[in-house]
Amino acid sequence: MLTMRQHWKRRLGVAALLLGASLACSPPEHRQAPPPPDAAQFDDRTPEDGGTVVLRLDTDIRSLNPVFINSVYEKEVASFLFDGLLELDQEGRVIPGIAKSWEISPDGKAYTFHLGTSTFSDGTAVKAADVIFTLNHILHDSPELSGAFEGMQTAGTRAIDDQTVQVAFDKARAGQLLAFGTAILPEHIYSKGDFAKDYAFAVTGNGPYRLLRRTAGKEVVLQRRGDYPGKKPHLEYVMFKVIGDASVAWDALRRGDIDEMELNSEQWTRAQADAGFQREIDLRRFYKLGYNFIPWNTRNPILADKRVRQALSMCLDRKSIIQHVYGGTARVITGPFTPDQWAYNPEVPPVEFNPAAAKQLLSDAGWRDTDRDGVLDQNKLPLEIRMLVPSGSRTSIEQAQIFQDSLKQIGVKLDLEQLDNATLIGRVTQGKFEATFLSWDLDLDPDLYALFHTDQIPPHGQNWVFYSNPEVDALLVQGREAMDQKQRTVIYQKLHQILAADQPYTWVLQESVKWASNKRLRNVKESRALGPFFWVPGPRDWWIPTPFRKRELSASR
Amino acid sequence: MVAFLLRRLSTALVTLVGICAATFVLIHAAPGDPVDIYVASLRSTSVSPEIARTVRRIHHLDRPLVIQFGYWLRDAVTLDFGDSILEPGSLRDRISRALPATVLLNSAALLLALLIAVPIGFLSAMRPRRFLDQSSRLIFFLLYSLPNFWVALILIRVFAVRLQILPLFGMTSDDFERFSTAGRVRDLALHMILPVVTLAYSQLALFARFARVSLLEETHKDYMQTARAKGLAERSVMIGHGVRNAAIPMISLLALTIPYVISGSVVIEKIFAWNGIGLLFIDAVLSRDYPIVMALAVVTAVATLTLSIVGDVLYAWADPRIRLGAGEVGI
Numbered sequence: 001m002l003t004m005r006q007h008w009k010r011r012l013g014v015a016a017l018l019l020g021a022s023l024a025c026s027p028p029e030h031r032q033a034p035p036p037p038d039a040a041q042f043d044d045r046t047p048e049d050g051g052t053v054v055l056r057l058d059t060d061i062r063s064l065n066p067v068f069i070n071s072v073y074e075k076e077v078a079s080f081l082f083d084g085l086l087e088l089d090q091e092g093r094v095i096p097g098i099a100k101s102w103e104i105s106p107d108g109k110a111y112t113f114h115l116g117t118s119t120f121s122d123g124t125a126v127k128a129a130d131v132i133f134t135l136n137h138i139l140h141d142s143p144e145l146s147g148a149f150e151g152m153q154t155a156g157t158r159a160i161d162d163q164t165v166q167v168a169f170d171k172a173r174a175g176q177l178l179a180f181g182t183a184i185l186p187e188h189i190y191s192k193g194d195f196a197k198d199y200a201f202a203v204t205g206n207g208p209y210r211l212l213r214r215t216a217g218k219e220v221v222l223q224r225r226g227d228y229p230g231k232k233p234h235l236e237y238v239m240f241k242v243i244g245d246a247s248v249a250w251d252a253l254r255r256g257d258i259d260e261m262e263l264n265s266e267q268w269t270r271a272q273a274d275a276g277f278q279r280e281i282d283l284r285r286f287y288k289l290g291y292n293f294i295p296w297n298t299r300n301p302i303l304a305d306k307r308v309r310q311a312l313s314m315c316l317d318r319k320s321i322i323q324h325v326y327g328g329t330a331r332v333i334t335g336p337f338t339p340d341q342w343a344y345n346p347e348v349p350p351v352e353f354n355p356a357a358a359k360q361l362l363s364d365a366g367w368r369d370t371d372r373d374g375v376l377d378q379n380k381l382p383l384e385i386r387m388l389v390p391s392g393s394r395t396s397i398e399q400a401q402i403f404q405d406s407l408k409q410i411g412v413k414l415d416l417e418q419l420d421n422a423t424l425i426g427r428v429t430q431g432k433f434e435a436t437f438l439s440w441d442l443d444l445d446p447d448l449y450a451l452f453h454t455d456q457i458p459p460h461g462q463n464w465v466f467y468s469n470p471e472v473d474a475l476l477v478q479g480r481e482a483m484d485q486k487q488r489t490v491i492y493q494k495l496h497q498i499l500a501a502d503q504p505y506t507w508v509l510q511e512s513v514k515w516a517s518n519k520r521l522r523n524v525k526e527s528r529a530l531g532p533f534f535w536v537p538g539p540r541d542w543w544i545p546t547p548f549r550k551r552e553l554s555a556s557r
Numbered sequence: 558m559v560a561f562l563l564r565r566l567s568t569a570l571v572t573l574v575g576i577c578a579a580t581f582v583l584i585h586a587a588p589g590d591p592v593d594i595y596v597a598s599l600r601s602t603s604v605s606p607e608i609a610r611t612v613r614r615i616h617h618l619d620r621p622l623v624i625q626f627g628y629w630l631r632d633a634v635t636l637d638f639g640d641s642i643l644e645p646g647s648l649r650d651r652i653s654r655a656l657p658a659t660v661l662l663n664s665a666a667l668l669l670a671l672l673i674a675v676p677i678g679f680l681s682a683m684r685p686r687r688f689l690d691q692s693s694r695l696i697f698f699l700l701y702s703l704p705n706f707w708v709a710l711i712l713i714r715v716f717a718v719r720l721q722i723l724p725l726f727g728m729t730s731d732d733f734e735r736f737s738t739a740g741r742v743r744d745l746a747l748h749m750i751l752p753v754v755t756l757a758y759s760q761l762a763l764f765a766r767f768a769r770v771s772l773l774e775e776t777h778k779d780y781m782q783t784a785r786a787k788g789l790a791e792r793s794v795m796i797g798h799g800v801r802n803a804a805i806p807m808i809s810l811l812a813l814t815i816p817y818v819i820s821g822s823v824v825i826e827k828i829f830a831w832n833g834i835g836l837l838f839i840d841a842v843l844s845r846d847y848p849i850v851m852a853l854a855v856v857t858a859v860a861t862l863t864l865s866i867v868g869d870v871l872y873a874w875a876d877p878r879i880r881l882g883a884g885e886v887g888i
Contacts, residue, residue: 143612
């Protein structure tokens with residue numbers, strides 16, 4: 001599964017605030033927080049329970065019903081409230097969740113899960129019927145998750161007993177198991193009333209935290225469940241603060257009002273140079289699954305020729321872009337997989353910046369400047385391409401200008417058209433574009449069917465570049481059906497190679513996540529694939545030594 | 558008077574429907590479709606076309622535009638603005654939460670600007686081109702030229718980060734619910750200081766200049782000369798006669814300014830995380846969430862039209878020479 005994240009993208013900003021605002025309102029003698037001992041020197045070998053962590057949301061959440069959530073922030077909050085049938089570990093491997101064990105039938109079509117002793121926050125046990133209830137709602141109501149359960153058979157999917165569930169599919173799919181990370185809802189509560197409207201913020205989950213309160217546009221507060229049957233997390237309260245503006249969030253982090261946030265390249269560079277900042281804040285940088293790319297509309301007569309696409313890719317000076325636009329905090333990628341995926345083919349070289357070779361390639365393809373106007377042409381058609389640039393994205397605009405400049409030197413005219421995101425998405429999904437800047441968030445399974453299979457050409461799917469290659473189609477089908485990972489690795493490495501040669505996208509770079517967290521937070525670890533959240537134990541292992549605690553929240557309301 | 562009001566009300570009603578229709582057409586004509594945007598923001602590669610179709614059907618997006626407008630108008634007359642396309646929860650609730658926040662913030666800013674600017678404007682008019690006039694002009698125009706997002710960030714740096722005497726963002730503290738009434742008022746007031754100052758400073762120039770010009774225009778009128786000839790002190794001529802008359806055009810200015818109090822300020826609301834109409838509106842426009850855009854258009858249009866009528870009435874009340882309506886001319 002992949003996500004289109006535009007460049008204006010909501011950052012996976014994550015941060016935390018404690019009594020920040022209230023500090024200012026206390027009597028003057030309490031205005032300063034008690035002088036904390038040096039955060040770095042405190043003994044942090046023995047985790048202590050209690051304390052409040054404050055995370056940043058850069059947009060408010062719209063729902064906490066797992067069937068309807070879609071933003072990364074909603075998922076982040078929900079990950080504290082709900083446990084899935086299965087969970088992921090730090091390496092992105094599947095581990096037991098509510099299901100303590102599971103079997104897959106030899107034909108790969110049926111999954112049997114054996115539930116452990118999980119309870120909802122109202123005290124009732126999670127039963128097989130709840131799993132069936134949730135899966136049915138996902139299949140019928142969830143725009144986002146239903147795709148992952150495509151081909152689920154309602155007849156073969158049933159509760160064998162209270163502790164055992166069987167889920168059956170029309171056909172075997174290699175990445176299917178990963179879909180079972182989905183949250184499970186209590187049927188006896190969510191079956192009453194209007195499922196779509198009544199449970200947006202009335203949450204009964206089975207996760208380690210319960211929802212204490214949510215104030216629209218302001219905050220979400222969670223409290224640790226005393227009756228959670230699994231391993232309890234250390235932090236008593238998790239508070240999410242909505243702060244839309246990145247500069248304000250930065251100030252809030254410095255003041256200690258929030259405990260963490262994602263930084264942009266500019267803030268990262270500033271933080272690197274600031275020793276005072278680094279005394280209190282940990283900085284880390286990691287790559288998640290995702291990349292930025294330039295899609296080429298292969299239905300366009302000019303761009304249909306893969307030599308043209310290859311030549312254009314050769315004119316994108318990625319090293320310079322990484323240095324100047326991203327302050328060195330990104331890396332070049334070679335194709336549709338990132339180096340952290342098993343599907344990645346290390347043999348595929350990156351496209352080197354080489355305008356001279358690009359010009360030669362275009363000349364071989366018949367593009368020459370016959371009318372001496374400085375722009376290459378062929379049959380009176382000038383080599384001119386219009387690129388849509390999201391107007392809110394400074395990085396996209398700068399990259400486009402660097403690209404435009406290199407292309408001009410070999411006689412290719414790149415026209416830039418800035419559009420707001422809504423318009424840009426509209427143009428791309430309708431195929432009314434030649435080139436643009438987009439980025440994908442990748443799912444753990446490397447299945448690329450939705451992006452490059454001929455069946456997925458709009459309006460059926462997200463093959464927005466209208467790419468069609470019978471060899472690729474065949475490999476894509478084999479890749480999602482083969483159950484053996486070794487076999488799949490061969491298939492996907494082959495796909496990596498073909499796609500890199502065909503360049504339906506120019507694979508630009510992988511931006512790193514630049515993350516800052518307050519040093520009072522202990523035992524913070526990130527997963528290469530998932531970041532700090534969305535894996536177990538993840539934030540469940542975080543703790544704050546007592547001397548660094550600020551004021552405890554009240555449990556009232 | 559009654560005839561005038563009826564006529565004005567009926568024109569206002571027609572104007573309102575016109576504004577709604579125009580907004581409706583414009584927002585639908587804007588490229589990009591809410592369902593496409595929604596689908597593109599999802600994480601699934603195989604979004605079920607079935608669900609996209611359902612969303613379209615519920616919101617009548619699959620019908621011709623005229624029919625869609627008909628549906629909208631039918632619901633709107635009962636004050637039912639429908640549900641947001643993208644978000645669960647009642648739209649009316651969201652607007653009724655955001656509206657007071659915005660009105661509170663902007664009316665405080667307007668009041669502050671008026672309290673500072675109008676007296677200074679009048680004083681400047683009494684002694685034109687003297688120190689107060691020149692210096693206030695310089696300062697107000699300097700302030701006017703400063704971009705407000707920049708000023709907001711500077712104020713935050715100074716008062717919230719360096720001095721730590723004011724809150725950084727938000728409308729209330731974490732523990733707001735537990736405060737006493739007095740504590741709540743204090744807490745809210747502290748949170749309002751920076752955004753109110755940011756919103757107010759740029760309005761000073763307009764109000765001060767307007768007040769100054771209004772009073773200056775009165776200075777040489779016959780009745781003022783008469784008053785002076787009667788031997789009244791210049792001070793009482795100005796305050797007793799001039800200021801009273803100069804206040805009349807201020808009413809029109811206010812009637813035109815107040816609608817902005819309702820529509821909110823996107824930039825300031827975003828920076829200070831002030832959960833008001835401005836933020837709601839810009840998010841809705843950017844995601845093409847038609848029902849929200851339309852509901853806010855109605856709210857703003859109704860406010861503007863109402864205030865312009867109220868302005869006319871007040872005008873007539875303040876200046877008896879003005880007669881409302883053709884039927885009353887010459888009486």
